Every structure is written in structure tokens, then in C-alpha cells.
Amino acid sequence: MSYVIRDLSTYADMLAVHELQRNIWGQNDPMFALYPPLMNTAAKNGGVVLGAFDKRSDQLVGFLFSFLGREGKGPFKLCSQIVGVLPKWRGKGIAEALKRVQREEAIIQELPLITWTFDPLEGPNAHLNIHKLRAVSRTYWCNVYGSNFGKLNAGLPTDRLVAEWWINGKHLFSAAANIDNAAPIFETTGKSNQKRIVKIHVELTVDTLLLEGVADIQALKAADPSLAMDWRLKVRLAFETYFNSGYVAVDFISRVDPESGVRTNRYVLRKLTPVLARQIGMIS
Numbered sequence: 009m010s011y012v013i014r015d016l017s018t019y020a021d022m023l024a025v026h027e028l029q030r031n032i033w034g035q036n037d038p039m040f041a042l043y044p045p046l047m048n049t050a051a052k053n054g055g056v057v058l059g060a061f062d063k064r065s066d067q068l069v070g071f072l073f074s075f076l077g078r079e080g081k082g083p084f085k086l087c088s089q090i091v092g093v094l095p096k097w098r099g100k101g102i103a104e105a106l107k108r109v110q111r112e113e114a115i116i117q118e119l120p121l122i123t124w125t126f127d128p129l130e131g132p133n134a135h136l137n138i139h140k141l142r143a144v145s146r147t148y149w150c151n152v153y154g155s156n157f158g159k160l161n162a163g164l165p166t167d168r169l170v171a172e173w174w175i176n177g178k179h180l181f182s183a184a185a186n187i188d189n190a191a192p193i194f195e196t197t198g199k200s201n202q203k204r205i206v207k208i209h210v211e212l213t214v215d216t217l218l219l220e221g222v223a224d225i226q227a228l229k230a231a232d233p234s235l236a237m238d239w240r241l242k243v244r245l246a247f248e249t250y251f252n253s254g255y256v257a258v259d260f261i262s263r264v265d266p267e268s269g270v271r272t273n274r275y276v277l278r279k280l281t282p283v284l285a286r287q288i289g290m291i292s
């Protein structure tokens with residue numbers, strides 16, 4: 009299963025993206041779908057719209073849509089609205105490849121930053137964004153789209169982390185975070201889909217913290233919706249607490265136990281010092 013990434017620029021391309029997005033998100037309400045003329049205009053005005061195509065059939069199997077933006081007096085940047093890959097094409101590095109081409113195109117436009125949001129409980133997204141791409145996050149938004157937002161989001165408030173990808177920062181090329189002296193924010197009990205948080209430490213002050221997420225939020229929602237909600241609310245509290253005290257999420261560690269096959273997902277948070285901000289590329 010090999011693929012090729014191409015820039016999308018025609019209206020026919022945007023209609024194909026619209027269709028693919030509806031397939032991936034399962035949203036039948038047209039209100040939720042991307043509006044093809046808007047994507048078309050964005051693509052012609054500094055936005056980056058990319059497609060991943062099956063090399064054999066030339067079918068569109070993944071896409072990315074971003075537009076030019078600016079927050080207050082911050083730098084001009086790419087706002088990445090959405091990235092999606094058909095289920096049977098996932099785990100093959102397609103989303104990563106789309107993001108890397110997006111970065112190259114932002115560099116050509118001399119933009120220092122790409123931002124987007126993602127659900128902090130979605131392991132594949134966090135692993136891709138915070139570990140593989142080395143984006144960071146210091147902002148948490150609660151229930152951005154309400155709780156009736158397509159089947160992937162069903163059942164939980166649509167909380168989002170804001171990913172900041174400072175594309176010229178040294179952090180992008182640095183080694184994985186050292187977690188030898190890191191303090192876990194949660195104490196948990198149980199395993200797999202029965203794992204629950206029994207205590208939250210909200211007054212830690214050490215340099216590096218570990219914030220555990222769930223292994224597979226879609227499976228947990230199906231197995232135990234109230235436990236999924238418990239994770240949502242406690243993960244929200246932990247992020248809000250530590251972002252307010254000046255921490256930033258700099259890495260995400262996902263480990264699968266070779267014997268049990270059980271996955272553990274943890275964010276690594278570090279105190280945001282001027283040295284770290286410079287290394288990330290937030291300040292020069």
C-alpha cells in the first residue's frame with residue numbers, strides 16, 4: 009500500500025476532499041462538512057491543501073486542509089483545520105507525511121508557526137503531534153464544538169489541546185524528553201479499559217511531569233462511557249492546572265507492553281523557562 013502526496017488546488021480536488029471528510033467523520037449533517045468553495049479560495053490565498061493518493065488506484069485516501077491566519081499581533085501562520093486518513097490506510101505514516109509537506113510549504117512562505125487543535129484523549133493524534141512532529145501545547149480549550157459533533161466525538165465534550173508547531177525550532181530535532189525524575193500527576197488503579205484515576209496531584213512543582221491519557225478512547229467510550237467521561241474531566245483538570253502554572257506539553261510517550269499488548273500513553277510536561285521557549289522557537 010504505497011501513496012503519494014500532492015498539492016490540491018482545483019475545485020474538483022476540493023469536492024473529493026469534502027467527500028472523504030464525510031466518510032472519515034461520519035457526519036451526515038451538511039453543516040459539519042468542509043465547504044468546497046472556501047477550501048478552493050484558501051488554497052489560492054496562502055492556504056495549504058494536500059492530498060495523499062493510493063499509488064495504484066490514484067484514489068484520495070488522506071487529506072490536510074490549512075489556511076493563512078494570525079492571532080492578535082502574533083506572527084502570520086498556517087492554521088491547520090483538519091487532517092484525516094481512511095481507516096485502512098492509518099498507521100502507515102500518511103498523516104506525518106502530510107504534515108511534513110505542509111511544513112516545507114510554510115517554510116517557503118516564511119511562516120514560523122503552524123497551529124491546530126486535537127482531542128487530548130486521542131492517542132494516535134497526540135503521538136503524531138507531540139511526539140513524532142514535536143509540536144508543543146500550553147493551551148486547553150473546553151467543549152469547543154459541543155457534544156454533538158460527529159461519531160468520532162460522540163458522547164464526550166469536545167475538549168481540545170492547541171498544538172503549536174514552531175517549524176524552525178531546535179526542539180523539532182531534539183532527543184525524546186528525559187523522564188527519569190518526572191512526577192506522575194495521576195495515581196491509577198486497574199488495567200486496560202478498566203484503568204481509572206484514583207488521585208490527582210495538583211500541587212506538584214518539579215520540572216517534569218507525566219500526565220497519563222487513555223490507550224484507546226474510542227474503545228473505552230464503547231466499553232464504559234462513564235469511565236471515558238471521568239478520564240475527560242480529570243485530564244481536563246490536570247492540563248488546566250499545570251498550564252496555568254506555566255508548564256508546556258513537550259513530548260508524548262506511547263508504550264505497548266510486549267507481553268500483554270496493553271498500551272500506556274503519557275504526556276510529558278515541562279516548566280516553560282526562557283531557555284526552553286527559545287529551544288522550541290517561541291522566542292528568538
Ligand SMILES: CC(C)(COP(=O)(O)OP(=O)(O)OC[C@H]1O[C@@H](n2cnc3c(N)ncnc32)[C@H](O)[C@@H]1OP(=O)(O)O)[C@@H](O)C(=O)NCCC(=O)NCCS
Nearest residue numbers: 090091092093098099100101102103104131132135223262
Ligand atoms: C489522526 C490520524 C489523521 C492519524 O493518521 P495516520 O496516517 O494513521 O498517522 P501516522 O501513521 O502518521 O501516525 C500515527 C501514530 O500513532 C500511533 N498510534 C496508533 N494508535 C495509537 C494509540 N492508541 N495511542 C497512541 N499512539 C497510537 C501509530 O502507531 C503511529 O505512530 P508510529 O508511526 O510511531 O507507529 C488518523 O488516525 C485519522 O484520520 N483519525 C480520524 C480523524 C482525526 O482524528 N483527525 C485529526 C483531527 S483533525
